[in-house]
Amino acid sequence: MCLLELDEAERLATPVAIEALRDLAEWWAGSTEPEMSPPLCLGWDMHRLWPSDGFALWRDLMFEYEPPCWIPGIHEPVTLEQYEAALVDQWRRYDCPKHWTDTLIIDVLAGEKERGYEPCGEAWERTEATLNEMAAKVGAQRAAAKVERDAHEASRLKWLDRFFDLDDAGYAKWLADGRPEINGVKYERWTERRFRELLEKTPPMPVIPFKAPAPTNLIQTSAQFVRDFVPPDYVVDRIFQRRFCYSMTAKTGGGKTAAAMRLAAHVATGRPMGSIQVEKGTVIYAAGENPTDVQARWLGVTQEMGIDPEAVDVHFINGVVKISENVTNIEAEVAAKGLKPFLIVVDTVAAYFEGDDDNDNVQMGNYARLLRSMTKIPGGPCVLALAHPTKRAGDDDLIPKGGGAFLNEVDGNVALRRDGQVIAFEPLGKFRGPSFEPVHFELVTMQHPKLRDTKGRPIPTVVARPVSDIGIMERERATERDEDALLRAIDQHPRKSRRDIGKLLRMSDSRVYRLAQKLEQQKLIRSERSGWTLTGTGQRELNAMDSRGSGVNQPPLPPARFPGAS
Known part of the structure; x- marks a missing residue:
């Protein structure tokens, strides 16, 4: 029986004989250790009950459970006289209100x-x-509290029965009225109840045995793993492999189409590109842009x-088609026409993109996988997709648009x-296979008898x-x-126009402009107003250049006669 259930004032008013505490102290000394430090926890109550007689017992308990402590190097040793003087002083301090750490002797007696x-x-x-009397009070207090709780629970159950009776009547009326929609929690409760009733009437689903x-x-x-290894089968030797998907990335006007068409012509004819061998085979060129x-x-x-x-083995897809809807059609045409393509060129990635955001990783990753699926067309072709880089990309950052997803899905x-x-x-950025030295082309202007406008004038192409x-x-x-000649000309004829410098050096305006751009990048010249x-x-x-001997095999430039020059 826990006395803490009684009011503290009632427990403080309960008398306790000092002999009872002495008997308890002897029990502690002879058998079971106390669960707390008796003098520290009981000192306040001992002083309250026995302000004069209780000191001796409290002092003995202090010597037993809290003897003087001496830690070398921390403080000086404490003599018995000093310790007893400190105990007297502490006993006086107990003349104060009860602290929450102070324990009542009556509570300790009951607990022990x-x-x-x-x-x-x-x-x-x-x-x-006295303890039995207090225990009886606790029991009576508990019994009274139980009676009160039982009465409250009976009242609550009676109220709940009444609530459910009314709710059942309201629910039945709501069903009879055709379940009209009403406001409030009641509608949600009745709707959920109706759902549960229907669910209970639903026959259970048949149990399908687990296979x-x-x-x-x-x-x-x-x-087993290495048994099916397929050796590389190059279309363009040491560069592009069959059954692989590649991207060729260049800025707008960078020559993607020109380079791709040259590759297509070499594959169709089997002619080498300089020292690079090319495998002869059918080419399909998707001209979407x-x-x-x-x-x-x-x-x-x-x-x-x-x-x-008219006879070369190159076939074209004229314009943009949805690749996702036509891969099967392309395969069927390839089989029907007896083609075995070695190379498929997609010109360009942007033209055939079917999504709405070419910077979205998911869309571009799916698109790259769609392009890769064309490598499974009969013949196992190499797929080369011409791509644009991100905006303002430099020459060292020519990576296809589409985040990392597109690049991750291609082979190179x-x-x-x-x-x-x-x-x-x-x-x-990425290339599966051996690396290779740069492959160079020059852009040249060509004319063809068929390339004429409606007035018969020739149309050049690059x-x-x-x-x-x-x-x-x-x-x-x-x-x-x-560049050396241009640098010397600018030194001898500063602030002359590009056209004047071009006439002097017998170069075209565009050639002078490109050379001057290089010199500006090297901070050798600067552009001024004129x-x-x-x-x-x-x-x-x-x-x-003058000290080591310039590579320009010409004498110093003579003063030029420019229009308007004095």
């Missing part, structure tokens, strides 16, 4: 009795009678290579860079022509000589 304490002596008999899954063979031995321009360029390529456009990306009339592609390594070196040396002038760096470079 439940732990097995068997008291003795006349003083304890009086205390035990054990068929045995699989997902884990292979090393021998400006098919008319592709027609003109193809006539130019066949004219430049001496190919009969080649970046096509343009420098004047020379273009070159090389791996960038095609790509492979350039050998020696040709690239010669072009680089020629460009360096022209022309160009040398920078300090440019003057030092010119002096260095």
